[in-house]
Amino acid sequence: MHAGRTETSLMLHLRPESVRLDRAEPGNVAPLAELWPAMREGGVRVVSANGVLGDPTGASAIEGRQILQELIDGALQRL
Secondary structure (H helix, E strand, C coil): CECCHHHHHHHHHHCHHHCCHHHCCCCECCCHHHHHHHHHHHCHHHCCCCCCECCCCCCCHHHHHHHHHHHHHHHHHHC
């Protein structure tokens, strides 16, 4: 969701100098469907004190490269 494993992995692949893994910590890991009503009213801050939705633990540039390739492949198939 936001600053979780997927987004962190993508950023580690695309722009690793922008990622501070030393500060990575889990946030709210509840499903988005459960969080969405509160987020619509008050934003991420009302559901996650640290601003993270998900868990960046285990994120890697290798995983980010794989995710990006899957996104590209999916987009090309749809075109």
